[in-house]
Amino acid sequence: MTDKPLILITNDDGVNAKGIKELTECLKDLGELVVFAPDGPRSGMSGAITSLLPITYKLLQKGNSLSIYSCTGTPTDCVKLAVNDILDRQPDLVVSGINHGGNMAICVHYSGTMGAAIEGCILGIPSIGVSLTNHSEDADFSESCRLGRQLARRILKEGLPKGTYLNLNVPNIPHVEGIKVCKQAESRFVNEFMRSENATGDPVYWLTGSLENAKPVHPENDTLALDNGYASLVPCKIDVTDYDFMQRLKSISND
């Protein structure tokens, strides 16, 4: 058993989401799988951690090759707790997803799916997030499973550089051309709130909006690859230091 790779699977849509179930199914023959995922939806939780309340977990299914746990915490909490206290060895791979909805461009900063991948990477584990650009509960995950599995196999064999994690997004089409290695598109959301009213007539605000790319569009943008029928793969760094500007800034300490 211990010579099989150990794969930790989590997500931000919750342990009962179709995306994580299909992901688990398609990775089954690649190693020993432990699913340790939130007990319900945690979309948009980014790298949030639960610091003011305790968290707990439940074992839902125990087996030699597949165990499933649900946890009251965030995706990041899940990776932390599984690695620190649940697993008897360091995982060889963290796969987060498959997310119901895309996490391309700046979504890496809001995504709970990617928060979990970031945490795996911080803990020294090769880590990837996989997302499908379809929010619906019964989305078709066949292409994202195929490509996610292909990527997982490769990472298990070759590893990843320390401090680098991967963000795979798959377009919601029946046949995806393949994986294109991309950069994170420069973008922002526009028209971000829908104003509404609560039952007493007071205004409330629902987050919404659409992703708008900066012009001109860079040919290596992840959003462009998706528009062209490819899955986008962006390698991302834990170290977010802007080294170019750091050199220019150095004078500030002498002010």
Added chain:
Amino acid sequence: MTDKPLILITNDDGVNAKGIKELTECLKDLGELVVFAPDGPRSGMSGAITSLLPITYKLLQKGNSLSIYSCTGTPTDCVKLAVNDILDRQPDLVVSGINHGGNMAICVHYSGTMGAAIEGCILGIPSIGVSLTNHSEDADFSESCRLGRQLARRILKEGLPKGTYLNLNVPNIPHVEGIKVCKQAESRFVNEFMRSENATGDPVYWLTGSLENAKPVHPENDTLALDNGYASLVPCKIDVTDYDFMQRLKSISND
């Protein structure tokens, strides 16, 4: 009124925290201030957004040069809602803090303070996060106010490159030597959970842990500057693409 710079102030400790009150006080003469901050503690919320529930806000104080709002959302929600729906013009600066507790090294990935600075930057506004390495409610913010104000003045004058935000951390000592421009220290937390029990005897887990730097310690690490009595200033990028590895990875699309 409109020729004064507009400064949006937020935080993750909530609108009533000492850190944001002292920050507001010390920035008063630099422009028109709008405080738009969470109605209570949102520590460790990272870049989380509220997507499943509506958010609301309250005007607590209205004035020509200072208005204060509290909001039910996360720090990131606060910046989004203020810029999209509350302010009548684009702010010239977002200042998030002063956080009760340090956000050096990898804490940029967990911090609600930094989540707000990231959001300001995504929206095209020069944005900084300011943190003091003292978690206590009645911490002494004099040095962090002095240095935060110095930085805010400089940014108002010189701006920041598009897509770059600043992470200022101030050590908890009576006299800080000055600001050192640094890189984000490579690090991770260890011993991250305290196991305890709830009232019915079931195990619960409290997040805790201590930050451990990777060895050898890089001379430009933010954590090292803090240890040596300096405030650390790390310029950070919204674009987290690992461009070096991106080039090496390109072959994967041909697999």
